[in-house]
Each structure stands twice: as structure tokens, then as C-alpha cells.
Amino acid sequence: MPLSNLSLGESKEIVSINASAELKDRLLSMGFVPGNSVKVVTQNIMGIILEIKGTRLALNKDLAHQIKVA
Numbered sequence: 864m865p866l867s868n869l870s871l872g873e874s875k876e877i878v879s880i881n882a883s884a885e886l887k888d889r890l891l892s893m894g895f896v897p898g899n900s901v902k903v904v905t906q907n908i909m910g911i912i913l914e915i916k917g918t919r920l921a922l923n924k925d926l927a928h929q930i931k932v933a
Contacts, residue, residue, distance in 0.1 A: 866901065867911065867927035874902040875932035882929045893920060895930060 877897050880887045894915045902914045910923040
């Protein structure tokens with residue numbers, strides 16, 4: 864399921880990233896590594912604020928849609 868489909872407060876494990884090599888490398892460097900847990904802290908029309916490894920990050924929904932979780 865895409866990360867963009869998670870509900871507020873929901874946590875899941877990252878499974879894969881379906882993005883260009885450059886974008887995938889950037890996301891990996893930010894902690895979006897398969898196996899890591901990610902939690903939706905808040906969301907609005909512009910994007911999603913996530914918590915991963917104790918750090919909060921904001922992603923737009925299009926980018927979050929490219930990250931698959933289970």
C-alpha cells in the first residue's frame with residue numbers, strides 16, 4: 864500500500880521505493896530504508912508529516928505515494 868494512504872497516527876514498515884535512482888538515493892539518505900518503521904504524525908492538503916527513527920519529515924502526497932509500506 865502507498866504511504867500516502869496511511870491514516871493519522873498509523874505506523875507501517877517501509878517495503879520499497881518506486882522512484883528514480885536520484886530520488887530513491889535522497890529518500891534512503893533521509894531514513895526511508897526498507898524495514899524502517901514510519902508513522903503519520905499529521906496530514907493536510909499539501910502533504911504528510913511523518914516520523915521516522917525519531918525525526919519528523921514532511922513529504923508531499925505525490926512523493927509519499929511512491930513509497931510502499933506494509
